[in-house]
Amino acid sequence: MVLQKRLEYGFNGYQVPPTPRAPRSARKRVSSWKKNEDHNRMCAFDLLATVAGKLLLEVDESVDKTENGSSKPNVCDQGSCNKSFFVSEIIKSPVTDTCSGPASGITISDCKIEDINRKQMNIDPPVNRKLPVVNNVDCNLNLVIRDDDEKSYGPTQPDTLNNKAFRARPRIGDRRIRRLSASKQCDVYRNKKNGYKYQRPLRDYPFKKRRLYQLDNPSNSDNKSGFLEDGSSLDATSQDSHVKLKIKSFRVPEFFIEIPETATISSLKRTVMEAVTAIFSGELHVGVMLQGKRIRDDDKTLSQTGICHDNKLDALGFTLEPNEFQVSPFLCPESRSLTRYSPPQTVANEVAFQQQADSPMTISRNITESDHEMSVDDRSGLDSRALVTVPDSNARELAVVPVRKLKGAEVAQRRIRRPFSVSEVEALVEAVEKLGTGRWRDVKLRAFDDAKHRTYVDLKDKWKTLVHTARISPQQRRGEPVPQELLDRVLIAHGYWSHQQAKNQLKLNHHQLDSTPTCRLL
DNA sequence: CTTAGGG
DNA sequence: CCCTAAG
Numbered sequence: 285m286v287l288q289k290r291l292e293y294g295f296n297g298y299q300v301p302p303t304p305r306a307p308r309s310a311r312k313r314v315s316s317w318k319k320n321e322d323h324n325r326m327c328a329f330d331l332l333a334t335v336a337g338k339l340l341l342e343v344d345e346s347v348d349k350t351e352n353g354s355s356k357p358n359v360c361d362q363g364s365c366n367k368s369f370f371v372s373e374i375i376k377s378p379v380t381d382t383c384s385g386p387a388s389g390i391t392i393s394d395c396k397i398e399d400i401n402r403k404q405m406n407i408d409p410p411v412n413r414k415l416p417v418v419n420n421v422d423c424n425l426n427l428v429i430r431d432d433d434e435k436s437y438g439p440t441q442p443d444t445l446n447n448k449a450f451r452a453r454p455r456i457g458d459r460r461i462r463r464l465s466a467s468k469q470c471d472v473y474r475n476k477k478n479g480y481k482y483q484r485p486l487r488d489y490p491f492k493k494r495r496l497y498q499l500d501n502p503s504n505s506d507n508k509s510g511f512l513e514d515g516s517s518l519d520a521t522s523q524d525s526h527v528k529l530k531i532k533s534f535r536v537p538e539f540f541i542e543i544p545e546t547a548t549i550s551s552l553k554r555t556v557m558e559a560v561t562a563i564f565s566g567e568l569h570v571g572v573m574l575q576g577k578r579i580r581d582d583d584k585t586l587s588q589t590g591i592c593h594d595n596k597l598d599a600l601g602f603t604l605e606p607n608e609f610q611v612s613p614f615l616c617p618e619s620r621s622l623t624r625y626s627p628p629q630t631v632a633n634e635v636a637f638q639q640q641a642d643s644p645m646t647i648s649r650n651i652t653e654s655d656h657e658m659s660v661d662d663r664s665g666l667d668s669r670a671l672v673t674v675p676d677s678n679a680r681e682l683a684v685v686p687v688r689k690l691k692g693a694e695v696a697q698r699r700i701r702r703p704f705s706v707s708e709v710e711a712l713v714e715a716v717e718k719l720g721t722g723r724w725r726d727v728k729l730r731a732f733d734d735a736k737h738r739t740y741v742d743l744k745d746k747w748k749t750l751v752h753t754a755r756i757s758p759q760q761r762r763g764e765p766v767p768q769e770l771l772d773r774v775l776i777a778h779g780y781w782s783h784q785q786a787k788n789q790l791k792l793n794h795h796q797l798d799s800t801p802t803c804r805l806l
Numbered sequence: 807c808t809t810a811g812g813g
Numbered sequence: 814c815c816c817t818a819a820g
Contacts (some may be wrong), residue, residue, distance in 0.1 A: 698814065698815070699814065699815090702814095722809070722810085723808095723809090724808075724809070724810095725807085740808075740809085741808090741809085741814085744809080744810075744811095745814070745815090748811090807820100808820085809818100809820080810817100810818090810819085810820100811816100811818095812815100812816085813814100813815075813817105
């Protein structure tokens with residue numbers, strides 16, 4: 285006769301954990317990936333796209349005139365002010381595959397040196413203003429937002445998503461995107477380790493305040509950003525010959541978004557916006573390139589450096605480089621393992637996102653010379669890597685691009701509330717009856733493995749509320765009524781496992797006391 | 807990452 | 814549901 289491990293308790297049987305889990309302290313994994321995470325952060329933004337450009341240098345003798353006009357210079361409206369920062373063209377700079385630091389940046393292209401006399405260009409940081417015309421973003425973010433909306437009992441996912449893989453899976457929980465530092469996790473690290481694509485669980489998209497990007501309010505006189513609203517407050521007394529600089533275009537290569545066909549245009553827009561914001565909301569700094577070489581000495585003057593009015597159009601370039609420490613882990617280099625870089629290319633002009641017919645459809649394209657309109661069929665050369673994938677079902681709930689934490693400026697939105705159905709409750713109860721109340725991960729695996737939107741924390745929380753529900757009078761209960769039968773089982777299971785837990789705790793204490801008598805004496 | 811609990 | 818300290 286086969287030995288039965290399970291102790292029967294009337295129903296499916298409460299089951300003492302066959303193999304008591306090792307004390308948490310024994311599961312030492314932290315240190316290793318903790319280190320990795322830091323590492324990742326530092327090199328993440330390598331993939332920042334590049335903008336290249338031409339510069340149009342010319343002596344600007346009319347500067348003084350400009351200053352004469354009104355006491356208050358014209359408000360520099362985007363598009364109308366020649367000192368604005370227009371972005372529309374980008375080329376990708378070579379990216380290193382190592383974590384050795386930012387290898388690329390955003391190079392401003394198609395710029396026109398028109399006026400540097402004020403020592404500061406009125407460059408509108410993309411984040412602070414309305415986003416500039418970003419035509420093609422490619423940051424090699426390797427984000428894939430999967431469909432979390434599968435019901436628990438539907439068809440099973442591919443193997444990688446099942447039991448054994450569960451632990452290895454990047455993360456099923458929905459919270460990861462925001463607690464980047466809080467719980468020291470780096471999904472990407474796991475990706476690397478396990479070869480999984482990073483999968484960001486669906487982030488429901490409720491209507492919560494999200495201050496991902498703050499648009500500068502022109503009426504706000506308080507400008508602490510360092511970017512002048514109108515460029516007026518800069519010292520304009522320079523007598524030097526001036527160069528006008530007009531940066532006209534900006535483009536981030538290789539930016540991929542995957543989104544189901546069923547998604548709405550608005551959600552598509554949102555996705556793109558989120559992704560773009562995610563890229564730019566990090567703190568960037570500007571680098572200056574002349575003749576392809578980076579100029580590091582900040583103290584040199586333009587003329588000393590060689591930036592003058594007779595520069596060639598494409599001699600000068602700017603790069604936007606991420607602050608290493610604020611890089612989103614989602615941009616970790618590991619992501620690149622999944623990303624194929626195309627060699628640096630010359631920039632194209634305005635390129636709009638192109639939808640693919642694939643499902644989930646992918647917005648992705650490489651920048652090519654004359655890539656104005658790519659037909660839907662012309663996808664052969666496209667990489668399929670996706671930046672953002674939007675769940676197919678429930679397309680209305682647009683997945684949210686990861687939000688790295690930024691100086692508290694942004695907060696990820698809360699997931700939408702999804703009340704547990706009776707069947708879910710039943711599954712939960714059943715699992716808890718067998719596994720107990722201290723093994724939520726196992727419960728998840730057992731009963732909710734396919735419910736991507738239910739994390740083990742959710743299950744734990746649900747159990748908590750179930751216990752509470754079971755204790756209150758039926759009149760006080762809200763929501764879809766849970767069969768009393770289930771609630772009874774909840775109470776029973778709860779009582780049983782609580783008792784069990786207490787017993788174990790006691791045993792543990794005794795063991796400790798017995799085994800360390802000397803310690804006690806000391 | 808998981809648990810456990812408070813918010 | 815979220816947040817997080819602990820393990």
